[in-house]
Amino acid sequence: MAERAQVASLDALESFRAGLIVFLSKARPALEDICDEVRRTRSWLESDRRVYWENQVRVRSRELEQARQELFGASLSGLRQPTAAHQANVARAQAALRQAEEKVQHTRQWIRELENQTLPLTRQLDQLNSFLAADLVHAVAYLEQIRSTLEAYTQMMPGAALVHPAAAGGTSEGAPGADGAHQPPAGTEVPKV
Numbered sequence: 001m002a003e004r005a006q007v008a009s010l011d012a013l014e015s016f017r018a019g020l021i022v023f024l025s026k027a028r029p030a031l032e033d034i035c036d037e038v039r040r041t042r043s044w045l046e047s048d049r050r051v052y053w054e055n056q057v058r059v060r061s062r063e064l065e066q067a068r069q070e071l072f073g074a075s076l077s078g079l080r081q082p083t084a085a086h087q088a089n090v091a092r093a094q095a096a097l098r099q100a101e102e103k104v105q106h107t108r109q110w111i112r113e114l115e116n117q118t119l120p121l122t123r124q125l126d127q128l129n130s131f132l133a134a135d136l137v138h139a140v141a142y143l144e145q146i147r148s149t150l151e152a153y154t155q156m157m158p159g160a161a162l163v164h165p166a167a168a169g170g171t172s173e174g175a176p177g178a179d180g181a182h183q184p185p186a187g188t189e190v191p192k193v
Contacts, residue, residue, distance in 0.1 A: 010147055010150055010151055010154075013143060013146065013147050013150070014147055016143065017140060017143040017144060017147070020136065020139065020140055020143070021140055023136075024132060024136055024137070024140070027132055028129065028132050028133065031125055031128060031129045031132070032129070034125060035122060035125055035126075035129075038118050038122055041114065042111070042114055042115070042118075045107060045110055045111045045114060046111055049103075049107045050104070050107045050108065050111065053100055053103040053104045053107055054104055056100040056103070057097065057100045057101055057104060060093065060096045060097040060100050061097055063093045063096065063097075064090070064093035064094055064096075064097050066093075067086070067089040067090045067092075067093040068090055068093075070086055070089065071086040071087065071089070071090050074086050
């Protein structure tokens with residue numbers, strides 16, 4: 001003889017479903033923020049910093065050339081000797097150019113490194129986002145369908161009110177019998193399947 005289902009609480013199912021909806025509403029924007037931050041960082045390195053330092057190399061190259069021309073002009077003119085200030089200007093311009101060239105190299109290195117470090121992780125984030133967008137949304141709908149089905153079941157069965165553990169108290173109705181199987185409340189007819 002088949003027993004009827006012991007539906008203890010539809011509230012627990014609805015509470016879980018509501019919690020899943022809250023989780024989805026917070027997790028998806030967080031994942032999108034992470035992906036956006038990675039894209040912004042990559043764009044900043046490629047479009048802003050790389051371009052800035054490449055322009056600085058050009059500007060500082062011109063400044064170095066100008067400082068060398070001034071030093072050369074001072075040494076060619078018989079009227080004055082190249083001064084320490086001219087030599088210091090050349091040295092300062094060379095150091096500035098070296099710094100800009102190093103920054104270009106570091107920026108290019110960071111662009112490669114960022115891509116190598118973030119690509120596997122962003123793929124995982126994309127998979128997780130797909131899971132959240134598709135599978136968990138379907139799970140929320142499925143939980144609602146289960147709740148509706150169980151609610152219809154409890155209303156369909158004669159005397160099949162929801163059994164709340166707190167309401168059942170210490171009564172033996174609906175409690176496991178000697179063989180460990182749940183026994184229906186006294187006077188309840190068990191449907192045959």
